[in-house]
Amino acid sequence: MSGSIVVVGMGPGALDQMTPAARAAIETADAIVGYTTYLKLIADLAPGVPRARSGMRQEVQRINKAVALAAAGKRVAVISSGDAGIYGMAGLVHEVVAERNLALDVEVMPGISALNGAAALLGAPLMTDFAVISLSDQLTPRADILQRVEAATKADFILCLYNPKGRKRVEPFALTCAILEQHRAPDTPVGVVRAAYREKQHVEITTVANLRDADVNMVTILIVGNGRTRIIDGKMVTPRGYGEKYELAER
Amino acid sequence: MSGSIVVVGMGPGALDQMTPAARAAIETADAIVGYTTYLKLIADLAPGVPRARSGMRQEVQRINKAVALAAAGKRVAVISSGDAGIYGMAGLVHEVVAERNLALDVEVMPGISALNGAAALLGAPLMTDFAVISLSDQLTPRADILQRVEAATKADFILCLYNPKGRKRVEPFALTCAILEQHRAPDTPVGVVRAAYREKQHVEITTVANLRDADVNMVTILIVGNGRTRIIDGKMVTPRGYGEKYELAER
Numbered sequence: 001m002s003g004s005i006v007v008v009g010m011g012p013g014a015l016d017q018m019t020p021a022a023r024a025a026i027e028t029a030d031a032i033v034g035y036t037t038y039l040k041l042i043a044d045l046a047p048g049v050p051r052a053r054s055g056m057r058q059e060v061q062r063i064n065k066a067v068a069l070a071a072a073g074k075r076v077a078v079i080s081s082g083d084a085g086i087y088g089m090a091g092l093v094h095e096v097v098a099e100r101n102l103a104l105d106v107e108v109m110p111g112i113s114a115l116n117g118a119a120a121l122l123g124a125p126l127m128t129d130f131a132v133i134s135l136s137d138q139l140t141p142r143a144d145i146l147q148r149v150e151a152a153t154k155a156d157f158i159l160c161l162y163n164p165k166g167r168k169r170v171e172p173f174a175l176t177c178a179i180l181e182q183h184r185a186p187d188t189p190v191g192v193v194r195a196a197y198r199e200k201q202h203v204e205i206t207t208v209a210n211l212r213d214a215d216v217n218m219v220t221i222l223i224v225g226n227g228r229t230r231i232i233d234g235k236m237v238t239p240r241g242y243g244e245k246y247e248l249a250e251r
Numbered sequence: 252m253s254g255s256i257v258v259v260g261m262g263p264g265a266l267d268q269m270t271p272a273a274r275a276a277i278e279t280a281d282a283i284v285g286y287t288t289y290l291k292l293i294a295d296l297a298p299g300v301p302r303a304r305s306g307m308r309q310e311v312q313r314i315n316k317a318v319a320l321a322a323a324g325k326r327v328a329v330i331s332s333g334d335a336g337i338y339g340m341a342g343l344v345h346e347v348v349a350e351r352n353l354a355l356d357v358e359v360m361p362g363i364s365a366l367n368g369a370a371a372l373l374g375a376p377l378m379t380d381f382a383v384i385s386l387s388d389q390l391t392p393r394a395d396i397l398q399r400v401e402a403a404t405k406a407d408f409i410l411c412l413y414n415p416k417g418r419k420r421v422e423p424f425a426l427t428c429a430i431l432e433q434h435r436a437p438d439t440p441v442g443v444v445r446a447a448y449r450e451k452q453h454v455e456i457t458t459v460a461n462l463r464d465a466d467v468n469m470v471t472i473l474i475v476g477n478g479r480t481r482i483i484d485g486k487m488v489t490p491r492g493y494g495e496k497y498e499l500a501e502r
Contacts, residue, residue: 007375009367009371011270014272015271016270016271016272016275017270017271017272017361018270018271019262019267019268019269019270019363020266020267020268020269020271021265021267021268024267059493060493060498060499083367083370083371084371085367085370085371085375085376085377086367086370086377087377087378087379087491088375088378090370090371090374090375090378091375091378091488091489091490091491092491092493093375094374094375094483094484094486094488095483095488095490095493095494095499096499097483097484098483098484099494099499100499103484106484106486108370108371108372108374108375109371110268110363110367110368110370110371111363111367112270112361112362112363112367113367116260116334116336116337116361116362116363116364116367117361119334119336119337119341119359119361120260120334120335120336120341120359120360120361121359123341123345123359124258124336124339124341124342124344124345124359125336126336126337126338126383127338127339127341127342128338128385128391129382129383129384129385129391129396129399130382130383131380131381131382131383131403131408132377132380132381132382132383133380134379134380139491139492139493140379140380140491140492144407145380147406148380148406148407148408151402151403151405151406151408152382152402152403152406152408154402155398155399155402155403156395156399157382157399157402157403232345232346232348232349233345233348233349233354233357235345235357237342237345237346238342239342239346240338240342240343240390240391241390241391243346243350247311248311248346248347248350248351
């Protein structure tokens with residue numbers, strides 16, 4: 001009797017932004033394990049399937065619970081907001097299963113990540129190369145983070161910044177603003193997206209010069225334009241290069 | 252009478268990896284515009300909606316067709332494989348609409364991108380910061396691409412490489428291998444994914460030392476691990492750092 005774990009990227013939270021494959025994985029599970037806030041977003045889904053909730057920063061306990069259920073033969077769905085494979089629960093599940101020396105089948109079901117959602121709501125900022133960086137220094141040394149911000153900024157990557165600012169963790173954001181001010185034009189567009197596809201969705205476009213004053217918190221995603229990014233009809237767009245090689249409009 | 256355009260990220264191609272929102276956008280359109288190969292993947296969807304097909308490298312003509320239909324009052328779905336917002340059609344639609352001075356409503360519907368799909372099939376490689384780079388030098392100068400590869404490699408980003416190698420375009424890939432050989436350990440895992448969630452899906456894990464000989468083409472996605480990435484039970488996993496801060500298994 002061997003159970004299994006499917007780590008499900010539930011997307012931003014709106015059910016119409018969750019893939020049928022992810023939904024099916026949740027609906028056919030014997031148990032659903034997840035962070036309380038995310039379980040609320042899928043409260044109406046699979047009402048008959050029991051849930052194991054846990055709070056923030058309880059990730060390791062949560063995964064141990066999921067692994068114990070799977071080891072007892074259950075098919076367990078571990079839910080992760082966005083894409084479980086991008087800063088999500090997928091890695092920790094693999095780590096814990098290996099640490100406990102269990103031969104459990106682990107599958108990952110992709111979802112619409114915060115970066116997919118933020119880019120869609122802003123326009124088309126990610127048409128050329130981009131770097132994705134979490135500014136949370138809880139698990140990554142701050143010096144490594146800032147070195148990546150600087151390297152990506154200098155190499156003209158578009159930047160997608162996760163976890164930009166916590167209530168008490170404001171310094172990595174301030175230092176990132178300083179790096180951007182030094183290497184990017186002041187009017188470079190920066191997209192600010194919170195709660196994409198949820199009730200309290202907030203989308204605005206500011207600039208590198210005004211980024212320090214933007215309303216930014218842990219669940220905000222920032223997309224910083226590169227040297228080509230511009231505003232077209234109120235949207236943030238990075239032309240990929242077609243305009244230089246082709247006539248855009250047929251005449 | 253003003254039409255609209257919705258740029259739809261159809262995901263990898265399998266219908267169960269397409270969000271209900273994306274599917275609804277296709278099913279409620281007056282016309283579907285897309286690259287012939289991708290239209291084949293959704294041949295069974297919305298059979299009553301007329302389609303305008305066009306071949307590879309016909310992107311600008313295709314978008315002009317879509318814009319003309321929208322300007323005539325139609326609700327047009329432009330389909331893009333993966334996420335329309337990541338190297339997809341979203342940017343070009345905004346550019347063409349602006350170039351033609353039209354006030355058309357343009358919306359982008361996110362999808363499961365190639366990087367979401369590849370990461371899920373490989374395990375959990377994207378648990379920490381990553382850089383996404385296209386090795387196609389058709390629209391981006393080769394020197395810029397290689398500068399980004401080098402900067403991202405040195406700053407210990409995980410790398411997601413799109414369009415790694417064309418039939419005639421092999422040099423950027425060879426030069427990228429050389430950069431990786433210089434700055435990453437030879438046994439660093441590299442995930443090779445083709446046709447994720449499609450009939451001919453191919454997933455393998457090789458190493459930086461063997462990457463030159465990997466079977467890589469235009470539709471392959473490569474995910475190059477960073478200094479922390481390792482193989483756990485046959486999967487490619489980048490621990491995010493929990494293992495150093497917490498006991499992974501409850502004892």
